[in-house]
Amino acid sequence: MLVFRYDKSFEGLLTAIFDAYTRRTFPEQLIGPGEPLPMFASELFDVLTDTQKAERVWRGLGKKLRREGCNLLTHVWLSETAGCDDLLLRYIRKVFDSSGDVSTDFADRDILEARNIALKVSREAEHLRQFVRFRKAADGTFYAPVSPIYNALPLAIPYFRDRFADQRWLIYDLKRQYGYYYDGQKAREIAFADGETPPGDELTEEQMDADERQFQTLWKAYFDSMAIQERINPQLQRRQMPRRFWKYLPEFNF
Amino acid sequence: MKEGVLEKLKILAESAKYDVSCASSGTTRRHKEGMVGSASGWGICHSFTSDGRCISLLKIMLTNYCIYDCAYCINRRSNDIRRAIFTPAELIELTIEFYRRNYIEGLFLSSGVVRNPDYTMERMVHVAKELRTTHRFNGYIHLKSIPGASQELVHEAGLYADRMSVNIEIPTEENLRRLAPEKDYKSVYQPMRYIQQGVLESAEERKRFRHAPRFAPAGQSTQMIVGATEETDRQILELSSSLYQRPSMKRVYYSGFIPVNSYDKRLPALKQVPLVRENRLYQADWLMRFYGFRADEIVDDAYPQLDLEIDPKLAWALRHPEVFPVDLNRADYEQILRVPGIGVKSAALIVATRRHSRITASTLKKMGVVMKKAQYFITCGELSIQTVNEVSPEHIRRLLVPRRKEKTGSPDQLSLLFPE
Ligand code: SF4
Numbered sequence: 001m002l003v004f005r006y007d008k009s010f011e012g013l014l015t016a017i018f019d020a021y022t023r024r025t026f027p028e029q030l031i032g033p034g035e036p037l038p039m040f041a042s043e044l045f046d047v048l049t050d051t052q053k054a055e056r057v058w059r060g061l062g063k064k065l066r067r068e069g070c071n072l073l074t075h076v077w078l079s080e081t082a083g084c085d086d087l088l089l090r091y092i093r094k095v096f097d098s099s100g101d102v103s104t105d106f107a108d109r110d111i112l113e114a115r116n117i118a119l120k121v122s123r124e125a126e127h128l129r130q131f132v133r134f135r136k137a138a139d140g141t142f143y144a145p146v147s148p149i150y151n152a153l154p155l156a157i158p159y160f161r162d163r164f165a166d167q168r169w170l171i172y173d174l175k176r177q178y179g180y181y182y183d184g185q186k187a188r189e190i191a192f193a194d195g196e197t198p199p200g201d202e203l204t205e206e207q208m209d210a211d212e213r214q215f216q217t218l219w220k221a222y223f224d225s226m227a228i229q230e231r232i233n234p235q236l237q238r239r240q241m242p243r244r245f246w247k248y249l250p251e252f253n254f
Numbered sequence: 255m256k257e258g259v260l261e262k263l264k265i266l267a268e269s270a271k272y273d274v275s276c277a278s279s280g281t282t283r284r285h286k287e288g289m290v291g292s293a294s295g296w297g298i299c300h301s302f303t304s305d306g307r308c309i310s311l312l313k314i315m316l317t318n319y320c321i322y323d324c325a326y327c328i329n330r331r332s333n334d335i336r337r338a339i340f341t342p343a344e345l346i347e348l349t350i351e352f353y354r355r356n357y358i359e360g361l362f363l364s365s366g367v368v369r370n371p372d373y374t375m376e377r378m379v380h381v382a383k384e385l386r387t388t389h390r391f392n393g394y395i396h397l398k399s400i401p402g403a404s405q406e407l408v409h410e411a412g413l414y415a416d417r418m419s420v421n422i423e424i425p426t427e428e429n430l431r432r433l434a435p436e437k438d439y440k441s442v443y444q445p446m447r448y449i450q451q452g453v454l455e456s457a458e459e460r461k462r463f464r465h466a467p468r469f470a471p472a473g474q475s476t477q478m479i480v481g482a483t484e485e486t487d488r489q490i491l492e493l494s495s496s497l498y499q500r501p502s503m504k505r506v507y508y509s510g511f512i513p514v515n516s517y518d519k520r521l522p523a524l525k526q527v528p529l530v531r532e533n534r535l536y537q538a539d540w541l542m543r544f545y546g547f548r549a550d551e552i553v554d555d556a557y558p559q560l561d562l563e564i565d566p567k568l569a570w571a572l573r574h575p576e577v578f579p580v581d582l583n584r585a586d587y588e589q590i591l592r593v594p595g596i597g598v599k600s601a602a603l604i605v606a607t608r609r610h611s612r613i614t615a616s617t618l619k620k621m622g623v624v625m626k627k628a629q630y631f632i633t634c635g636e637l638s639i640q641t642v643n644e645v646s647p648e649h650i651r652r653l654l655v656p657r658r659k660e661k662t663g664s665p666d667q668l669s670l671l672f673p674e
Binding site: 100102104105106107108112113115116126129130131132133134135136142144159160162163164165166167211215217218219221222223225226227228230231232233234235236237239240241249251 | 263264267268271272284285289290294299300301302303305308314348351352355356510512526527529603606611613614617620621
């Protein structure tokens with residue numbers, strides 16, 4: 001069995017696909033650096049990530065798929081689910097090897113599965129748009145901690161950039177330890193180096209703007225007042241606002 | 255922010271919460287330089303109350319003082335409740351500060367009637383205007399028009415609001431007048447017409463001048479209270495259906511009657527809020543808007559009330575076994591949509607897939623089709639022995655009626671999402 005080893009980046013995956021087509025041999029499995037070789041591996045090929053190769057593959061995909069098709073691929077990648085790279089490899093092969101548009105053949109297991117995973121990731125991105133809560137810091141920056149199950153933050157950034165274009169903000173993924181900082185002009189990806197203190201679940205009292213607590217209190221009071229006692233239905237509430245988001249919502253934790 | 259705002263917020267949120275419409279959809283507006291915010295087009299729910307309703311907008315009253323005495327309303331003048339009035343500045347600050355924290359999509363402003371309809375409407379318009387002009391607020395604004403307000407004021411409101419609404423509340427005029435002696439259908443339909451005129455005129459103008467002002471770009475909505483009076487679901491849905499014929503009418507909301515004034519003997523003494531009925535009405539409404547059903551297919555002389563045990567699409571299918579089974583490899587999209595257990599998304603997947611491959615039962619489940627229901631109404635290549643024509647509708651009904659949960663009795667089937 002042929003195995004490709006790559007650096008577990010999206011560009012690396014696209015490079016692997018480029019290499020597979022040049023070599024005319026396709027791996028049965030992809031592994032990352034440091035991962036053990038599968039027992040029945042007979043050959044190992046090391047992929048060297050190459051931006052130009054990756055771009056050629058991506059452009060090729062752009063020609064065969066419409067924009068939604070390419071979006072679907074990034075969504076699947078951002079799911080970070082086990083085996084999503086193998087799935088993408090099979091998916092992309094099917095796209096290149098067919099003359100027509102296979103991306104709507106949902107009788108194909110890989111096509112349907114990719115669609116279902118992408119749907120879950122886009123739901124998570126929507127949850128971020130819904131449940132991100134900014135806290136205002138003393139220096140005027142608005143800070144929001146998140147920890148989505150899929151790596152959906154990049155998908156939600158355009159919404160935040162557009163809506164909160166006239167305020168500085170930082171949204172930080174505590175699970176993956178990276179985030180986006182918007183300085184009033186541009187949003188850029190940031191991570192904190194070793195030795196720096198990354199932001200946490202909450203701003204400390206010193207970091208917080210003097211009025212911040214007050215607006216959280218007002219919001220919580222509003223939230224509580226809106227509930228209609230005669231209709232209480234916590235199951236319905238939880239179904240629409242999963243528990244895992246509650247810890248960052250001032251309406252629950254104050 | 256001044257003392258007292260917290261108390262006002264509590265009082266005026268309490269007073270506003272029974273107005274069900276929460277949606278902030280219908281307008282897409284990108285950020286503009288020098289302005290605060292955007293409108294997202296599909297309406298984002300930023301939180302859910304412990305009753306499971308969406309919080310999208312800061313739904314609040316300017317004041318809950320009211321000179322009217324509507325029997326179904328918590329704010330009627332004869333109630334001895336705490337009253338408050340927001341100043342425009344307080345309301346504007348709340349809206350903007352909540353918005354900047356991503357708590358809300360914008361503001362939904364309503365009000366009790368103080369002095370007279372125009373006086374009240376003028377104050378509401380003032381808040382919207384200040385938000386848009388002085389404070390450059392680019393988020394969503396929903397203004398509830400006061401019944402009886404003048405055309406000029408409605409017209410001005412439409413220049414600042416994304417959506418406007420006038421609530422019908424009671425599905426027949428006779429009952430409206432009985433319960434809300436100061437109101438009649440004219441006071442409701444007149445402002446509705448003004449809004450519609452504004453929307454249509456602005457659309458005309460904008461064809462000629464691209465920069466002509468937009469008027470309530472997300473159209474209008476209305477609400478009916480369900481179960482306060484004896485109207486049947488048929489009367490309600492026929493009214494909704496005729497409202498949807500109007501070009502600017504985007505949403506009709508249904509609100510299960512909550513006996514907030516149990517002392518008023520004109521109103522029924524309900525033990526429970528009719529939540530299941532409300533949910534069925536939303537499903538029926540959904541069928542009319544997205545599934546191509548007419549009101550008279552859902553309810554008619556023989557069946558004037560919606561079935562509370564099963565959803566209206568299944569109920570329709572069981573009354574029309576002759577339409578089934580639908581052959582998923584051949585039937586039109588419209589026919590497929592009528593199959594219980596198949597929703598808009600899975601119907602689209604089926605139609606897309608058919609161009610490549612045959613549909614088989616095994617893929618349907620992964621496509622999101624609820625096979626438990628759909629199996630009796632479809633064929634897809636394989637022999638289907640168990641369709642509604644072999645098994646009787648009565649039997650299928652028995653199989654599909656959810657068994658009641660003994661313990662809780664809580665309607666956990668309940669969801670505003672359409673169960674397909
Ligand atoms: S006019 Fe409005 S606020 Fe006043 S009593 Fe009637 S429904 Fe309530």
